[in-house]
Amino acid sequence: MTTRRYAVVGTGSRSAMYLSSLTDTYAHVGEIVAVCEPNPARAGYHAEQFGFDVPRYEPADLEAMIAEQRIDRVVVTSPDHSHADLVARAMRAGADVVVEKPLTTTADGVRTIAGAMRETGRDLVMTFNYRYSPRNSELRRVIADGEIGRVLSVHFEWALDTVHGADYFRRWHREKENSGGLLVHKSSHHFDLVNWWIDSNPTRVYATGGLAFYGPDGAGAAGAGERPAKGRDAAAGDPWAIKMAADPKLKALYLDAEEHDGYVRDQDVFASGITIEDNLGLTVDYASGAFLTYSLNAHAPWEGYRVTVNGTEGRAELEVVERGWVDNPNVVDPSATPEGAAGDEVRPTGERLVVQRHWEPAREVAIPMGAGSHGGGDAILLRDIFEPGTQDDPLGRASGVLDGVRAVSVGIAGNVSLAEGRAVTVDELELGVNLADQDLDPTAGRN
Ligand SMILES: NC(=O)c1ccc[n+]([C@@H]2O[C@H](COP(=O)([O-])OP(=O)(O)OC[C@H]3O[C@@H](n4cnc5c(N)ncnc54)[C@H](O)[C@@H]3O)[C@@H](O)[C@H]2O)c1
Numbered sequence: 001m002t003t004r005r006y007a008v009v010g011t012g013s014r015s016a017m018y019l020s021s022l023t024d025t026y027a028h029v030g031e032i033v034a035v036c037e038p039n040p041a042r043a044g045y046h047a048e049q050f051g052f053d054v055p056r057y058e059p060a061d062l063e064a065m066i067a068e069q070r071i072d073r074v075v076v077t078s079p080d081h082s083h084a085d086l087v088a089r090a091m092r093a094g095a096d097v098v099v100e101k102p103l104t105t106t107a108d109g110v111r112t113i114a115g116a117m118r119e120t121g122r123d124l125v126m127t128f129n130y131r132y133s134p135r136n137s138e139l140r141r142v143i144a145d146g147e148i149g150r151v152l153s154v155h156f157e158w159a160l161d162t163v164h165g166a167d168y169f170r171r172w173h174r175e176k177e178n179s180g181g182l183l184v185h186k187s188s189h190h191f192d193l194v195n196w197w198i199d200s201n202p203t204r205v206y207a208t209g210g211l212a213f214y215g216p217d218g219a220g221a222a223g224a225g226e227r228p229a230k231g232r233d234a235a236a237g238d239p240w241a242i243k244m245a246a247d248p249k250l251k252a253l254y255l256d257a258e259e260h261d262g263y264v265r266d267q268d269v270f271a272s273g274i275t276i277e278d279n280l281g282l283t284v285d286y287a288s289g290a291f292l293t294y295s296l297n298a299h300a301p302w303e304g305y306r307v308t309v310n311g312t313e314g315r316a317e318l319e320v321v322e323r324g325w326v327d328n329p330n331v332v333d334p335s336a337t338p339e340g341a342a343g344d345e346v347r348p349t350g351e352r353l354v355v356q357r358h359w360e361p362a363r364e365v366a367i368p369m370g371a372g373s374h375g376g377g378d379a380i381l382l383r384d385i386f387e388p389g390t391q392d393d394p395l396g397r398a399s400g401v402l403d404g405v406r407a408v409s410v411g412i413a414g415n416v417s418l419a420e421g422r423a424v425t426v427d428e429l430e431l432g433v434n435l436a437d438q439d440l441d442p443t444a445g446r447n
Helices: 015-022 040-050 059-068 080-092 107-120 134-144 187-198 248-255 373-386 401-420
Strands: 004-009 030-036 073-076 096-100 124-127 151-161 202-210 279-286 291-300 303-311 314-323 350-357 363-365
Touching: 004 015, 004 059, 015 030, 015 040, 015 373, 030 040, 030 059, 040 248, 059 080, 073 080, 080 096, 080 107, 107 401, 124 373, 124 401, 134 187, 134 303, 134 314, 134 350, 134 373, 151 187, 187 279, 187 291, 187 303, 187 401, 202 401, 279 401
Parallel strands: 004 030, 004 073, 073 096, 096 124, 151 291
Antiparallel strands: 151 303, 202 279, 279 291, 303 314, 314 350, 350 363
């Protein structure tokens, strides 16, 4: 079995999934030989955690790293706005790429990546981990098996709670030029799910919404009391603060690393400088003739989602409660997966997939769970990333560049729509990629 030489680019919190895999379950197919990370403290933390000792390069030296360390594949886990440049440069320097969602934040970024792929023929694997969650996989199966007929419309509501949702307003995500806003940063997961569930391409987007709750003028600011400059200094019991000093991982990765680059992880969610939205609503038309209505709320008292899929022969409904209520007034690690709180009787944590065909009673569909984290989904995801093409997956969960482009095209068009107050077609973004085309993806069967 060939062992690939890997470099991880951007060693913040998300990189841990890749670093842990490459130093454990996937060490037989991949070896970490370098990291590219501007902050020595963050790079050092992970080297110690996962027990590797490899050279660290600055982002400006990406090409030198790839040449000197003979890198086969880079994993890009840097902030969203940096993806396009790093992906294109890595390919031109001779490496294949695994990139976290979102693929990029702008139409220009799509053109940059498409240009590099055409020029180099290099491979790109996207990480759309939500596909692998058994409930989301099962909804795909229900639709693909024709249980509800041809899909005519989808209604999708996503609620981010005051722990997790608030976290996007604390750090780099809070500026649209860094993250593309939640429509790109967060919703690209959701748009990818819809594109994949209904197997069609988005064509036109109308978006509305704004910053209504967070920020100095947001509705939440009035009741939030006197605000400190950084969440860490907030009075004990402030539900809007994270306590980085109390959490060894947050402390090492961000608080102790701040002196090197001034990256403040715990800005106040009611401070000025936020340029993203916290309440969003969209209508999306699809090539198949179906349409999507979608909403995202980032200050809900519970976290989860509801999806309704209307087909010609019936309807599928998926309801998920990831956390029924927020009971921790003094948040420690907001990025931790919601796990439901005790005393959660009214809105119990859980999931329910119901299918109802016309003229038939509703039936609950069992969601098959595998072994390991995220109901077995993570094991399948990691194999698709580190041993691509080695498992048969009738659901087609492995994703490539076109899936990445399809997903961000909705958010990018949505951002234009928000700015201009009109419906925006995907065509007018001039992405330089035909969404129905396979020409960007050198790997047959993965699109
Ligand atoms: N799939 C998921 O569910 C999921 C979850 C979390 C994050 N993500 C994605 O992972 C990426 C990283 O998110 P995070 O939460 O780890 O952020 P983070 O801020 O914790 O880490 C980003 C790291 O990149 C470094 N960096 C900044 N600019 C760089 C550059 N030009 N080149 C190389 N490194 C650079 C930073 O110093 C930092 O260490 C984002 O794209 C995010 O959308 C995906």
